[in-house]
Amino acid sequence: MSTYDVTVIGSGPGGYVAAIRCAQLGLKTAIIEKYNTLGGTCLNVGCIPSKALLDSSHHYHDAIHHFEKHGIDAKEVKINFKQMIDRKGEVVAQTSGGINYLMDKNNIDVYTGLGSFKDATHINITSNDEVNTIESKHTIIATGSKPSSLPFIKIDKKRIITSTEALSLSEIPKHMIVIGGGVIGLELGQVYSRLGAEVSVIEYMPTIIPTMDSMLSKELQKSLKKQGMKFYTSHKVNGVSVNGNEVTVTADDKKGNPVEFKGDYCLVSVGRKPYTDGLGLENVGVKVTERGQIETDAHLKTNISNIYAIGDVIKGAMLAHKAEEEGSMVAEIIAGQKPHIDYNLIPGVVYTWPEVASVGKTEEQLKEEGVKYKTGSFPMRALGRARASMDIDGQVKVLAHAETDEILGMHMIGARAADMIAEAVIAMEFRASSEDVARSSHAHPTYTEAIKEACLAVDGRAIHS
The missing domain is CATH 3.50.50.60 (FAD/NAD(P)-binding domain)
Structure with a gap:
């Protein structure tokens, strides 16, 4: 042995x-x-x-x-x-x-x-x-x-699928219905939306990516809608059925009225x-x-x-x-x-485009905890690098303690946000203030200049907005 x-x-x-x-x-x-x-x-x-x-x-x-x-x-x-x-x-x-x-x-x-x-x-x-x-x-x-499911949904792995099957389809769906507006549903939904599928995202909560800062949810939904994806938030799914190659999803809208969606694939992405x-x-x-x-x-x-x-x-x-x-x-x-x-410093990322990344406390959490804070934000469209690459959607938001100026959270959506969030993690690991980051030189032109500008904006000093 x-x-x-x-x-x-x-x-x-x-x-x-x-x-x-x-x-x-x-x-x-x-x-x-x-x-x-x-x-x-x-x-x-x-x-x-x-x-x-x-x-x-x-x-x-x-x-x-x-x-x-x-x-x-x-x-x-x-x-x-x-x-x-x-x-x-x-x-x-x-x-x-x-x-x-x-x-x-x-x-x-x-x-x-x-x-x-x-x-x-x-x-x-x-x-x-x-x-x-x-x-x-x-x-x-x-x-x-x-992958998790809902009690009344039977995953057949053919028309009603999880993320596993969605990664190996033999055809591009005509209409993919996505149940769940979290990370997995949005990423795979965007894949097939780009390839020509109609994509409808049904989310139980009032917002997509509901655990992240509300700014990120609003900005991402706005950007994905421009790309053709459709969103139905505050919708409670109550049934999924298959008839041949057609999938029918039934739900109640935010007012409790019954609604119906028909497609050829249904991706169930309600967590793991x-x-x-x-x-x-x-x-x-x-x-x-x-x-x-x-x-x-x-x-x-x-x-x-x-x-x-x-x-x-x-x-x-x-x-x-x-x-x-x-x-x-x-x-x-x-x-x-x-x-x-430090679990507070484990970043979360959504790899859509624009990318979404977040670390630390959200603004909603700080309000709930009664922490006094100040905020600064900077739009990606104000960056020369973003205009050069035509990636102008999104912004960076910094939350800092009202008295000590220590960075408590940083939330960003934009090109390469998944890579940019590392700067925020390191800054917060060493308990940097927004002033510390604002006074650190950032190469020009880069996407990370938005972090510096957002930190400057905490005290109303942003240069380019």
């Missing part, structure tokens, strides 16, 4: 990062993955393939809408949808291969099969009806999440739920909440002293980079170090 210091169950961003960090710290490490490829949801059916399709569809959208303005005459631009899907697969395969390389480089033993607890220190690995048992001093659960099936948690007594999340303490330890859990299976935002931070933290805790994570 093989024996390890640490075994990680699940090879997504949290799991494989935890395994690498454990190995770096001198711990004999194994990782168990039930599927044949490493990388979990993020790499195989989430972050990476969706970004590949977002980029491909963005190129096409630019070619038919913007190239002429740039002086590029590209006649008869056509979509080779199969090639687009094939390229996505190539990106996934290359990235997965990279994780295999990292496992080899760090001398991590990889097991393929379903990992389940026999007891607190022994794990069964089932593959092709064969069971292999290993012994592990510590175990990190990193099994991630899977922790995935712990088959782990055998009951065999060791690991506690799970009513929402299916594994209970952990501040050090991400479960109620069983040698078992930890990270990522989507525990509380908090379901974000790949959150899982990565937690994976590193647990590895270092097991090794006797004292790391920490």
Whole structure:
């Protein structure tokens, strides 16, 4: 029987990062993955393939809408949808291969099969009806999440689909109905909208991306509507049915009146739920909440002293980079170090175009908490760089403490916001004031000048607006 210091169950961003960090710290490490490829949801059916399709569809959208303005005459631009899907697969395969390389480089033993607890220190690995048992001093659960649905919706994976199926369709929908105006629904909705599909987004809440700052919701919806997407907020879906190739979605509008939507595909994107099936948690007594999340303490330890859990299976935002931070933290805790994570400084991103990014407190949260604050904002259209690239939608908003001027939150929508948010995270990690950022030189012309200008605007000093 093989024996390890640490075994990680699940090879997504949290799991494989935890395994690498454990190995770096001198711990004999194994990782168990039930599927044949490493990388979990993020790499195989989430972050990476969706970004590949977002980029491909963005190129096409630019070619038919913007190239002429740039002086590029590209006649008869056509979509080779199969090639687009094939390229996505190539990106996934290359990235997965990279994780295999990292496992080899760090001398991590990889097991393929379903990992389940026999007891607190022994794990069964089932593959092709064969069971292999290993012994592990510590175990990190990193099994991630899977798409949620609504009780009355039957996902047939053909016409009523989740994000997994939406990444590998054989045709471009004529009319895709998206249930859920969150990150996943908006990203995939924009992919198919760019490719020519009619896209209708039905959201239960009054706003899309409802957990983010209201400014971002308003700006994003305005921009996506200009691109042709339709939105039905404050709508409660109560039925989804299929008749041949036609999907019918019934809902009640904000006034309670019944409405009906008909399309050829329905994407159900109402969130994700922790995935712990088959782990055998009951065999060791690991506690799970009513929402299916594994209970952990501040050090991400479960109620069983040698078992930890990270990522989507525990509380908090379901974000790949959150899982990565937690994976590193647990590895270092097991090794006797004292790391920490400031969850307030885990950024959230929506990879539509314009991109949306946010970190820290929203304006709504500060009001609710009674924190005195001041705000500054700056429109992207006032930037020379934005005008040069024709990406003028969006703005940056900074929230700073009214007395200390410490930055409490930063929210941005615009070109490359997903990359720009790192500046906000670093500034807030070191408890910078808006004055600190305002007095830091930013290269011209760049999109990040909007951050400097928004910080200047906190005290009414913006130069270019």
